[in-house]
Amino acid sequence: QVQLVESGGGLVQPGGSLRLSCAASGSIFSSSPMGWYHQAPGKQRDLVAGITSGRVTNYADSVKGRFTISRDNAKNTAYLQMNSLKPEDTGVYYCNYPRRFAPWGQGTQVTVSS
Secondary structure, eight states: OOOEEOOOOOOOOOOOOOOOOEEOOOEEEEEEEEEEEETTSSOOEEEEEEEEETOEEEETTTTTTEEEEEEGGTEEEEEEEEEEEGGGEEEEEEEEEETTTOOOOOOEEEEEEE
């Protein structure tokens, strides 16, 4: 049974930074692509960053140049480094396997406000 546990969220001022972590259980992590998803209040959950098993990355236009996704296969952990945060980045962030979804974790709340 695979499990995903997100952490690292918090309250930051506009222009600040956060580093989110996604701890994955199970044996499929190292061979699978991973993604980070953002859900603003009242909005759909959108993929904002993805990384393949070969560490090729892609980003939504809204976060390109500000967010960086990475992975440490030895630790079964994915990361999302978020810089130059904007109020519109506020919401819950989740990780999952794109197109092969595991049960969603609890997510981690990010609030960008002065």
